[in-house]
Amino acid sequence: MDLRLKDIVQTYEDKLILNHVNLEIKDKSGIALIGPSGAGKSTLLRLLSGIEDPTMGEICLNNHEVTHEDKSEYFKKIGFVFQAHNLFPHLTVLRNITLVLEKVHHIEIEKAEKIALDLLEQFELIEHKDKIPAKISGGQAQRASIIRSLAISPEVVFLDEPTSALDPILTHEVLKTILKLREKKMNFMIVTHEIAFAKKAADYVVFMENGEVIEHGDLSILDHPKTDRLKNFIDKVSYDI
Ligand SMILES: Nc1ncnc2c1ncn2[C@@H]1O[C@H](COP(=O)(O)OP(=O)(O)OP(=O)(O)O)[C@@H](O)[C@H]1O
Ligand SMILES: [Mg+2]
Numbered sequence: 617m618d619l620r621l622k623d624i625v626q627t628y629e630d631k632l633i634l635n636h637v638n639l640e641i642k643d644k645s646g647i648a649l650i651g652p653s654g655a656g657k658s659t660l661l662r663l664l665s666g667i668e669d670p671t672m673g674e675i676c677l678n679n680h681e682v683t684h685e686d687k688s689e690y691f692k693k694i695g696f697v698f699q700a701h702n703l704f705p706h707l708t709v710l711r712n713i714t715l716v717l718e719k720v721h722h723i724e725i726e727k728a729e730k731i732a733l734d735l736l737e738q739f740e741l742i743e744h745k746d747k748i749p750a751k752i753s754g755g756q757a758q759r760a761s762i763i764r765s766l767a768i769s770p771e772v773v774f775l776d777e778p779t780s781a782l783d784p785i786l787t788h789e790v791l792k793t794i795l796k797l798r799e800k801k802m803n804f805m806i807v808t809h810e811i812a813f814a815k816k817a818a819d820y821v822v823f824m825e826n827g828e829v830i831e832h833g834d835l836s837i838l839d840h841p842k843t844d845r846l847k848n849f850i851d852k853v854s855y856d857i
Contacts, residue, residue, distance in 0.1 A: 617678055617772050617803040618642050619664075624673035626659055626827075633659050634670070635827040641820060646798055647805040648814035651824035652849060657807045658776050660824070664805065665774045666690045678771055692721060695765025695773035700781045701757040703749040703764070710736065710745040713764045721768055728767075735763045739793055755786030759793045766802065773797065775806040791817070811838060811854055823849065 619641045626634035634656050641647065649657050662668045664675060666687045675682040680690055703712045710732055717728035736742040741759055749757045758778055765773050775794065779787040791813050797804050798817050808814055814821060815835055822832040823846045831837055831846045841847040 617644060617647075617805075618676075619644075619647070620674075620676040622674040622676075624660075624663065624675065625671045626656070626663065626668075627671045633827050634663075637673070637827075637829050639822065639829050639832060641822075641832070644820040645801060645803050646818040647820045647822060648818035649805060649807045649822050649824065650809070650811070650814065650849070651830075654826075655824040656827045657824055661774050661776050661805065661807055665694055665696050667696070692768065693771045695768065695770040697758070697761050697765050697773065697775040697778050699777045701749065701754070701761040703757055703761055705749055708746050708748055709741065709752065709760045712749075712760060713767050716764060717767055731767055732763075735767060739763050739796065753786060754782050755789040758782065758786075758790050762790070762793055762797075766797075771803060773802060773804040775804060775808075777807050777809070779808075779810070809853060811850060814838065825849070 619639065621637050621639040624634050624637040625632070637660070649661065651657055663670050664677060664682065666682050669683060682690060704715070707715065710729070713732035713735070714725065714728040717723040717731060718725055733742070733745070736745050739759060741756060741763065744752050744756055762778065778794070779790050782790060791810065794806065795817050806817070815838060818835065820832070820834060821837055823830050825845055831841065831843050837846065838850060841850060
């Protein structure tokens with residue numbers, strides 16, 4: 617994917633959250649967005665996905681002028697996975713996936729079911745297709761959310777700390793699912809605290825702190841940070857107990 621952020625400013629109630637962010641990334645498929653709590657990572661992801669508009673600045677993703685484009689069309693081309701799964705609680709896993717295909721993308725139910733069943737098979741969730749979210753594990757539900765976001769063949773999937781609500785074993789399950797996105801050459805951008813995972817899944821890293829992009833580059837910046845701020849961050853998050 618190609619991404620261009622031009623002078624992005626975001627303020628909430630006069631508080632500066634993103635401070636003139638400029639960023640140009642070309643032809644990358646997995647971007648890891650890292651940085652301390654409060655850095656502005658989720659805010660940036662919401663702007664990129666069009667859920668919110670910036671106070672100032674322009675965002676281009678591939679050939680979409682996100683800040684100017686008709687959002688309803690843009691939303692059909694991207695996927696978003698939140699910290700906690702947001703499946704409809706009263707619908708089965710299968711229906712959670714087919715409903716979006718049917719209602720938003722106007723795909724006939726037979727075809728929608730075929731797409732959903734194929735994905736559930738590929739991502740090893742087929743045995744749970746008829747269960748409601750409360751009857752499966754948090755990890756399985758999060759994987760189902762990822763599958764749902766993929767069902768529309770999006771240009772890019774945005775994932776905001778998809779494992780933060782999960783224990784280590786379930787985290788591993790979900791991270792394996794995200795690695796599959798890489799194998800399938802899907803474009804994605806993920807906010808993550810898992811540096812080891814970022815090294816496996818991503819081909820580009822963006823480090824933010826205090827509403828600014830401090831450093832960005834290929835994976836080598838994780839082993840050889842150029843700035844003290846990234847170095848300090850990596851030292852802090854990769855401690856051994
Ligand atoms: N809707 C909002 N209204 C007011 N302030 C907000 C809003 N959303 C975020 N903020 C503030 O913006 C700053 C950046 O928040 P953001 O959620 O983007 O950080 P983050 O890097 O995702 O942090 P974390 O790692 O904890 O998820 C924080 O100071 C937060 O309090
Ligand atoms: Mg966040």
